[in-house]
Amino acid sequence: MSSLAQPMKWEKYFWPLCAALLFLTMWHFSVRWTATKVFPSPFDAGRGMAELVTKGLLVRYVADSLRRVAAGYVTALLLGVPAGLLLGWYPAAAFVVNPTIQMLRPISPIAWIPLSIIWFGVGNPAAIYLIFLASFFPIVVASMNAVRNVPSVYRRAGRNFGLSPAKLIAKVVFPASLPQIIVGLRIALGIAWLVVVAAEMIAIDSGLGYLVIDSRNSGKRYDLVVAAMILIGLTGLALDTIFRRVEKLKSVRWGFRYES
Amino acid sequence: MEQTMAAVDGRSAVRAGELKTERTLKLRAEGISMIFTRDGNEVRVLENINLDVGEGEFVCLLGPSGCGKSTFLNIVAGFIAPTQGCVRIGGEAVHGPDPRRIFVFQERGVFPWLTVEGNIAFGLSKLPKAERARRIAHYIKLVGLLGFEKAYPQELSGGMKQRLEVARALAVNPDMLFLDEPFGALDSITRLIMRGELLRIWEAECKTIIFVTHDIEEAVQLADRVVVMSARPARIQRIVHIDIEHPRDISSRAYLELRDGIFEQIGLAHRV
Numbered sequence: 001m002s003s004l005a006q007p008m009k010w011e012k013y014f015w016p017l018c019a020a021l022l023f024l025t026m027w028h029f030s031v032r033w034t035a036t037k038v039f040p041s042p043f044d045a046g047r048g049m050a051e052l053v054t055k056g057l058l059v060r061y062v063a064d065s066l067r068r069v070a071a072g073y074v075t076a077l078l079l080g081v082p083a084g085l086l087l088g089w090y091p092a093a094a095f096v097v098n099p100t101i102q103m104l105r106p107i108s109p110i111a112w113i114p115l116s117i118i119w120f121g122v123g124n125p126a127a128i129y130l131i132f133l134a135s136f137f138p139i140v141v142a143s144m145n146a147v148r149n150v151p152s153v154y155r156r157a158g159r160n161f162g163l164s165p166a167k168l169i170a171k172v173v174f175p176a177s178l179p180q181i182i183v184g185l186r187i188a189l190g191i192a193w194l195v196v197v198a199a200e201m202i203a204i205d206s207g208l209g210y211l212v213i214d215s216r217n218s219g220k221r222y223d224l225v226v227a228a229m230i231l232i233g234l235t236g237l238a239l240d241t242i243f244r245r246v247e248k249l250k251s252v253r254w255g256f257r258y259e260s
Numbered sequence: 261m262e263q264t265m266a267a268v269d270g271r272s273a274v275r276a277g278e279l280k281t282e283r284t285l286k287l288r289a290e291g292i293s294m295i296f297t298r299d300g301n302e303v304r305v306l307e308n309i310n311l312d313v314g315e316g317e318f319v320c321l322l323g324p325s326g327c328g329k330s331t332f333l334n335i336v337a338g339f340i341a342p343t344q345g346c347v348r349i350g351g352e353a354v355h356g357p358d359p360r361r362i363f364v365f366q367e368r369g370v371f372p373w374l375t376v377e378g379n380i381a382f383g384l385s386k387l388p389k390a391e392r393a394r395r396i397a398h399y400i401k402l403v404g405l406l407g408f409e410k411a412y413p414q415e416l417s418g419g420m421k422q423r424l425e426v427a428r429a430l431a432v433n434p435d436m437l438f439l440d441e442p443f444g445a446l447d448s449i450t451r452l453i454m455r456g457e458l459l460r461i462w463e464a465e466c467k468t469i470i471f472v473t474h475d476i477e478e479a480v481q482l483a484d485r486v487v488v489m490s491a492r493p494a495r496i497q498r499i500v501h502i503d504i505e506h507p508r509d510i511s512s513r514a515y516l517e518l519r520d521g522i523f524e525q526i527g528l529a530h531r532v
Contacts, residue, residue: 151368153365153368153369154369154371156339156357156363156365156369157363157365157369157371159339159356159357160337160357160358160359160361160362160363161359161362161382161383161432162357162358162359162383171382172371175371175373175374176371176373178373250412251373251374251412252373253412253414254372254373254412254413254414255372
């Protein structure tokens with residue numbers, strides 16, 4: 001391979017695959033050489049994965065987790081983006097509200113678990129609420145900053161063409177801040193995916209987080225624990241890939257530093 | 261040197277801001293002063309600027325970088341309110357930007373999230389569909405962007421983006437254009453071509469143009485009148501009438517005399 005800047009088509013998949021294989025090989029041999037009885041090898045994890053498929057749990061648990069993330073995340077998106085736009089647009093409102101947001105934001109969603117169980121009981125709503133909380137603040141803050149960073153030239157140009165404030169937000173401020181908002185949405189989705197696993201370990205009895213904790217508690221099935229971890233990683237990767245696709249849409253790509 | 265100064269004096273108006281009689285008054289800026297407060301310090305940017313601009317006139321504001329000429333243009337366009345003074349256009353006081361007067365910001369003002377077509381259509385949402393399509397097609401052709409209708413600004417060169425912004429401005433059929441160093445970021449060849457294009461458009465569409473530049477050659481090539489401004493706080497030093505027909509021969513005696521007169525005025529030596 002001459003340089004990473006211009007990979008050939010086959011290289012795009014070949015080299016990352018090599019790295020993954022190397023990782024699996026190292027994993028396999030460290031399990032072998034240490035002769036551990038507890039920690040599963042990649043083959044054990046693979047057999048665990050196959051067991052989940054035959055029991056019909058794999059698809060069901062992944063789907064359960066994704067549904068919870070979708071519910072919490074989409075709610076956060078629908079409330080957070082408009083809230084961020086408004087706070088970015090009205091600096092006075094941001095001045096008043098921002099300190100409170102900045103104080104709530106660093107509280108880990110995990111710390112909200114007891115309260116969410118009091119409010120929503122053990123079950124789906126509690127988990128969805130945690131995911132909502134986890135993604136809402138990053139979305140609000142990213143949208144607010146995105147609006148603040150819109151170059152004044154665009155706003156002036158928009159006003160020059162006689163746009164009302166509402167139209168100016170819809171036709172200039174929103175599209176101008178969209179690339180940065182998408183960055184915030186992508187980060188928030190990553191966090192939501194982290195949090196759903198934690199929420200399912202405590203408040204719920206299905207999903208990938210539940211699979212991790214349940215496999216350990218009922219019979220110390222570490223092959224299933226690791227299989228669940230791999231599923232969590234792969235699903236997270238898939239979600240992020242979708243967002244990378246969105247970033248390449250032509251109407252937002254100008255805001256990213258892609259050469260292609 | 262005496263002679264060149266005399267030549268300039270002969271052509272330039274005696275009183276700052278005075279308009280030649282054959283044009284009807286379009287814009288009158290009266291006693292414009294601007295003071296910015298930065299970190300508790302007052303910065304005087306403009307001092308008592310009086311300027312009349314006639315209908316269909318091409319006026320260049322010429323001055324050193326940072327002298328406040330852009331601030332003046334922003335005040336005239338209604339983006340900033342002056343500390344003192346008043347701008348009237350067509351008899352009405354200016355209180356804010358208006359689609360009848362479009363400001364062209366170098367090429368930075370094109371919207372990167374819209375295609376070439378989308379940018380030109382930006383100010384046309386109130387028009388019927390057929391008329392909108394006709395205008396888009398007309399101005400794409402006028403500024404030479406045929407074949408780039410669906411392209412996004414990031415796929416265009418600097419000069420093309422500049423022409424796109426001019427097209428977007430012209431498409432709403434404004435009666436005035438404010439251009440703030442529009443060709444400053446372009447290479448010198450593209451800049452020359454763009455000047456020609458702008459003059460062609462100006463003659464074809466009969467707009468009143470106020471053009472800010474720090475380039476003496478550019479001002480003398482383009483303008484009916486060149487308003488020479490001093491360093492900050494900016495005042496009008498002199499107004500030079502350029503009585504040369506377009507297309508201007510930039511090696512002609514009249515051109516060189518006017519140009520050199522402005523060089524003198526600004527206090528620049530002829531040798532580098």
